[in-house]
Amino acid sequence: MHEMGIAQNILDIALSAAGKEGASKITRINLVAGELRGIVPLQLTFCFGLVSKDTIAGGAYLNIDEVPVSGHCDGCNSDFSIKEYEYVCPKCGSTKIQLIGGTELSIKDIEIE
Amino acid sequence: MKINVMQDVLQANDRIAEENRQLFEEKHNLVLNLMSSPGAGKTSLLERTAERVAGKLRLGVIVGDIETTRDADRIGKFNIPAIQLTTGTACHLDANMVASALPHLKLDNIDILVVENVGNLVCPAEFIVGEDYKIMILSVTEGDEKPLKYPLMFRESALMLINKIDLLQYTNFSLKEARANALKINPDIDIIEISCTNGAGLDEWVSWLTAKHRDKTGGAGHA
Numbered sequence: 001m002h003e004m005g006i007a008q009n010i011l012d013i014a015l016s017a018a019g020k021e022g023a024s025k026i027t028r029i030n031l032v033a034g035e036l037r038g039i040v041p042l043q044l045t046f047c048f049g050l051v052s053k054d055t056i057a058g059g060a061y062l063n064i065d066e067v068p069v070s071g072h073c074d075g076c077n078s079d080f081s082i083k084e085y086e087y088v089c090p091k092c093g094s095t096k097i098q099l100i101g102g103t104e105l106s107i108k109d110i111e112i113e
Numbered sequence: 114m115k116i117n118v119m120q121d122v123l124q125a126n127d128r129i130a131e132e133n134r135q136l137f138e139e140k141h142n143l144v145l146n147l148m149s150s151p152g153a154g155k156t157s158l159l160e161r162t163a164e165r166v167a168g169k170l171r172l173g174v175i176v177g178d179i180e181t182t183r184d185a186d187r188i189g190k191f192n193i194p195a196i197q198l199t200t201g202t203a204c205h206l207d208a209n210m211v212a213s214a215l216p217h218l219k220l221d222n223i224d225i226l227v228v229e230n231v232g233n234l235v236c237p238a239e240f241i242v243g244e245d246y247k248i249m250i251l252s253v254t255e256g257d258e259k260p261l262k263y264p265l266m267f268r269e270s271a272l273m274l275i276n277k278i279d280l281l282q283y284t285n286f287s288l289k290e291a292r293a294n295a296l297k298i299n300p301d302i303d304i305i306e307i308s309c310t311n312g313a314g315l316d317e318w319v320s321w322l323t324a325k326h327r328d329k330t331g332g333a334g335h336a
Contacts, residue, residue: 002205002236009122017118031122036265038235085264085298095300107118 003040006105007047014057014110023112026057030109034067034102041066060110069102126240130208133215133243140220142173143329144228146242148266149250151232154276156184157309158250158318159227163191165319166225170326173223175214177206177231184229194218205236208243225326234259238266245329246271253277253284257291260298267298272305272321279308 010029018026033039041064048062069082075094087097121127137144149155156176163172174195176184185197196214198206211228220226228244230237238247249270251259254277260267267273273295275288288306295302305321307314 002239005203005207006122006239009125012125013118013120013122017116017120021114021116023114036268037239038265085261087297087300105122107120107122109115109117109119111115113114 003043003047004051006039007044007051010048010062010107011051011055011057013107014060015055017107017110018056018112021112024056025113026060026110027113028061028063028111029057029107030063030065030111032065032067032104032106032108034104035069036099036102037105039064039066039105065108067101067104070100071097072100073097123240126208128208129212130241130243133208133212136215136220137226137243137245140223141330142220142223142226143326144226144242144244144246145325146228146230146237146244146247147249148230148234148237148247148270149232149252150234150255153232153250153252153255154309155229155232155250156187158274158276158307159188159193159229160191161309161312161315162319162322163188163193165315166322167191170224170323171222173218173220173226174229175206175211175218175226176229177210179203179231194223200231204231204233205240206230206242207240211242224330225322234263234266238263238269246325248272248274250274250276251291251295253280253286257287258294260291260294264298267295267302270299270302272303274314274318275304275306276309278306278313279311 014026014029045062052058071082072079073089073094074096076092078091080090088095147155172193174188177198177200179200182197185195188195196217198210228242247270249266292304305314305317307318
């Protein structure tokens with residue numbers, strides 16, 4: 001259900017960026033969404049369609065690149081992907097892990113006319 | 114034409130959360146963002162906490178609900194300032210909603226401000242409101258696998274309270290499983306088992322709260 005608020009934020013940011021360029025239309029928005037953010041793409045696309053309807057972003061394609069969860073082990077200095085929320089280093093078994101991917105939620109770029 | 118944006122989608126929220134945080138810092142408020150499913154015992158926890166810290170720590174509460182002021186009414190009975198935010202259809206509190214409640218609270222007279230979020234295991238974990246810690250309640254009637262199903266909230270929380278342990282014998286909830294599942298998602302999470310009905314574990318919870326308040330204020334209350 002938080003997709004509606006997120007869709008509104010995406011629209012605000014895209015409209016502001018497009019406005020600075022004097023764009024008449026936004027055709028595509030490239031979004032990066034970490035797996036941990038729990039974004040449901042279908043729902044987000046639907047909500048975005050609703051909020052953007054009467055704006056220059058109406059009909060824009062919302063492209064969502066999902067980023068899997070990955071971590072860095074402080075113990076043995078290795079990077080690895082985290083599956084099934086196993087926050088354990090596969091090499092040395094340490095649980096001292098920094099997340100390096102999977103929590104992002106940002107607009108990378110937009111395409112305008 | 115392609116233009117680079119590289120902007121965090123929740124940056125507007127995070128900026129307001131930072132303003133809230135600075136205000137709380139100035140006023141020496143420890144701020145907790147309390148989250149759980151509906152009916153896990155958030156308001157009961159606040160009632161039991163109010164009884165135990167009365168005369169020692171001054172609480173303040175911001176309550177988010179989709180409808181009604183029942184929770185604020187319950188908490189208000191303990192002479193605690195409680196502001197109800199009815200969110201309409203919103204499934205979580207965000208930084209702006211919390212900011213809108215702050216002018217109605219005398220923050221100088223509050224040691225610990227609890228933001229009782231909307232009952233929901235998903236959305237509230239997405240939005241920071243300026244808190245020092247996110248804390249959550251999992252009740253035994255919900256099931257011990259919840260950390261695996263809703264990982265973000267467990268990952269983000271500093272403390273998980275397992276509530277309704279007086280009902281354990283009537284459920285197939287395993288404390289051992291629940292602990293293991295939560296620690297798998299978040300190895301640093303603190304876990305306290307409580308019952309708001311018979312009072313089990315509540316002294317340990319109040320100790321946790323008192324210690325965090327001491328950490329934040331360096332022991333200098335302003336009572």
